[in-house]
Amino acid sequence: MNFSNAEETIKELCHKLYSIDSPTGFTDRISDWLIHYTRELGYDSYRNRLGNVIVPVPGKDRAHSVALSAHVDTLGLMVRSITSEGYLMFTTIGGPVLPSLDGEYCRIYSRSGKVFTGTVLSLSPAVHVFDDANTRPRDEKNMAIRLDEEVHSKEDVLALGIQTGDFICYDPKTIFTESGFLKSRFIDDKACAALELTLLALMREQSLTPAHTTYICFSTHEEIGYGGATLPDALDELLVVDMGCIGDDLNCTEQQVSICAKDNLGPYDYEMTSRLIDLSAEHGIDYAVDIYPHYGSDAGPMWRSGKDTKAALIGPGVHASHGMERTHLSGMMAALKLMSVYLGI
Structure with a gap:
């Protein structure tokens, strides 16, 4: 060949x-x-x-x-629940290293076919606000999706058509370097x-x-x-x-x-x-x-x-x-x- x-x-x-x-x-x-x-x-x-x-x-x-x-x-994520503030709690699909996802951009696929964007974040995402911003565990109980929509409640999120069971896909960030490496999720x-x-x-x-x-x-x-x-x-x-x-x-x-x-x-x-x-x-x-x-x-x-x-x-x-x-x-x-x-x- x-x-x-x-x-x-x-x-x-x-x-x-x-x-x-x-x-x-x-x-x-x-x-x-x-x-x-x-x-x-x-x-x-x-x-x-x-x-x-x-x-x-x-x-x-x-x-x-x-x-x-x-x-x-x-690997991926799925909407598990929606908080009263409008954040998406998630469950994992497969076994991603969750701390590596903190700050990653993602897409949420609603069952109506509309795709929304968001960010995977710790629930203590700001050092200027939270004493445990650097120490809070990065796991399913302590991380959520911040939607790029004007939402302030669970009802606001549901009105968009997002619901439990929707898939969350995070950005693979695929590049080939000049030195020959493939870097990607x-x-x-x-x-x-x-x-x-x-x-x-x-x-x-x-x-x-x-x-x-x-x-x-x-x-x-x-x-x-x-x-x-x-x-x-x-x-x-x-x-x-x-x-x-x-x-x-x-x-x-x-x-x-x-x-x-x-x-x-x-x-x-x-x-x-x-x-x-x-x-x-x-x-x-x-x-x-x-x-x-x-x-x-x-x-x-x-x-x-x-x-x-x-x-x-x-x-x-x-x-x-x-x-x-x-x-x-x-x-x-x-x-x-x-x-x-x-x-x-």
């Missing part, structure tokens, strides 16, 4: 994916866009009832089937979704056929723990493409692809993991092997659902996961190359 234009394609796709708010449970728009984009490339993609987008790619050996899967659902896992789309685009442009029947999957419920249970049945292998972890007692950097040997559920398939290590060494791909103690992927719910499928996990190294995340184009390219050689293209 020729990767000469891959970095620019990755950048373009990242900016597009991050421009579409898609917390778990609010993924219809990104699923619709994925269907449109992949069909424009010429693939016969489809969407299941839960929003997963599946792109079948015929292979040379149709008796064996493999899949790549990245998730396009993200939700690199977990839209960066890997961009890699899958780049792979599909390169296969089509270069008329490449994978070694086996292949399904490129985009799951929509990973952040709440069951995305893998709704992937296609009867797969021989699943390669989960998700973020690699960086931090205490880990080897991976942002410039590498991480191969996960074990997460909090247990070991990934030994043969698949060994094959990925061997492929990386053979093709000069910069990689690290790590164990993630506080991590689960789409492989876990797939196994719990009873699927008889081998699985392994790779992804570019990502710093500050579930907060203000960062990775590097070289790590993304290493992951893309390993995805390619795994598929035999």
Whole structure:
């Protein structure tokens, strides 16, 4: 596979994916866009009832089937209640690092279709007013959304059409630096979704056929723990493409692809993991092997659902996961190359 234009394609796709708010449970728009984009490339993609987008790619050996899967659902918030002063109390979707959200701009999607803006704030937001402005906990009980509307009561907010259960999407703040870093929220896992789309685009442009029947999957419920249970049945292998972890007692950097040997559920398939290590060494791909103690992927719910499928996990190294995340184009390219050689293209 020729990767000469891959970095620019990755950048373009990242900016597009991050421009579409898609917390778990609010993924219809990104699923619709994925269907449109992949069909424009010429693939016969489809969407299941839960929003997963599946792109079948015929292979040379149709008796064996493999899949790549990245998730396009993200962390988010939802309106839990409205205070008497007109602030929105929230509940989390997935596990964001809440202190990192203090001061972030956000959008509130009402069920009427109107979108409002606001800011995530501590309930003690001003040092000139509150003695505990710097010490009050940043959690669901002590943070709220300040609406950019003239509201002074719960009734004022309800009159706008905002209600309990409305989704709150905070700004990903996506940028690529001149030094090659991708800085954004939700690199977990839209960066890997961009890699899958780049792979599909390169296969089509270069008329490449994978070694086996292949399904490129985009799951929509990973952040709440069951995305893998709704992937296609009867797969021989699943390669989960998700973020690699960086931090205490880990080897991976942002410039590498991480191969996960074990997460909090247990070991990934030994043969698949060994094959990925061997492929990386053979093709000069910069990689690290790590164990993630506080991590689960789409492989876990797939196994719990009873699927008889081998699985392994790779992804570019990502710093500050579930907060203000960062990775590097070289790590993304290493992951893309390993995805390619795994598929035999």
